[in-house]
Amino acid sequence: MAAPIDDAALDQLFRSGRTYNGFTDQPVSEDQLRAIWELMKMGPTSANQLPARLVWCVSDEAKEKLARFASDSNADKIRKAPVCVVLGMDVNFHEHLPELFPHADAKSWFDGNTELREASAFRNSSLQGGYFILAARALGLDTGPMSGFDAGEVDKAFFADQPGVRTNFISTLGYGDPSTIFERSPRPAFEKFNRVV
Template sequence: MLNESALHTLFLDARTHNGWRDQAVTDAQLRQIYDLMKWGPTSANCTPARIVFVKSAQAKEKLLACMNEGNIEKTRTAPVTAIIGMDLEFYEKLPRLFPHNPDARSWFAGNRQAIESTAMRNSSLQGGYFILAARAVGLDCAPMSGFNVEKVNEAFFAGTSVRVNFVCSLGYGDTGKLYPRGPRLAFEEACQVI
């Protein structure tokens, strides 16, 4: 079991940040995040998540033009914002990623509903792993869904089979800009044991 400190880092003290300290995030940290998150389970090991790490001023301006007003400043000031995408042709990699069933590709090829639901569900899972991995390497996160989907797809994924799921800014959070922590539902409100 993880020790108390690790639980606080990953869950109990972790917050969604709205402001950032002026401290860089390195490419080595981004690679470390991916190298941790990639081991999280997905159905049939389909791993549809594709990530664009937005760091340069030029790329950041493209992304800012896609963000809703309330998310512009925290995206502008973040050292990095990750665009978590989902590859709608993930099944083409199944012969390599799921070799113990050579027919796995056929479960999806030509089945748009299965492709879209599997890509969304599993890239969302991977996005959760991404957030935990970022926290595990000492970074803070600001996951967001307040953006124009079509603009992000056009600006970052045009001509590809990848579509955006959500974005997540990364850095070292400025605790002075945190909102009060929101309440959560009690176990009895959210869970059943049957």
């Protein structure tokens, strides 16, 4: 049985972790991007579906391409960030289940059922998006996940060569500039939104 992690780790992952609207000029290496993936891929998904498909925009050209499809305020964040990530979801994830979930014929559960695949891809890629944020924080990096973009255009620009892959959300990534965060918004007490039955 695992022991609880210490307060410093809990602070870094949750209590002190913030969404950043801007970053310092400190670069982020490809090794760091790979390290994020190596952590986030270990998070659980239903039947090990792993439907997330990531595009790491590190060049100015790629960030400018992405920024064209974002709202004005988000476009500026994208252009200035060291890295931007397009986190997509593969509706055809089931094609990989014979390799990723060899314990059962899981592919057959999804064959011919597009509605089920879409719901599963969205749910599980969203889980993986949360793992992405926590993995980045665990490695000393910060994120700025966002909506506020034209998903259809992002799909055409970044996933045209991958039929069945659609954008879930995008995020900036780097070393957060503390001057760009807002005062923390309220978090409710347990009793407000929870029931123990």
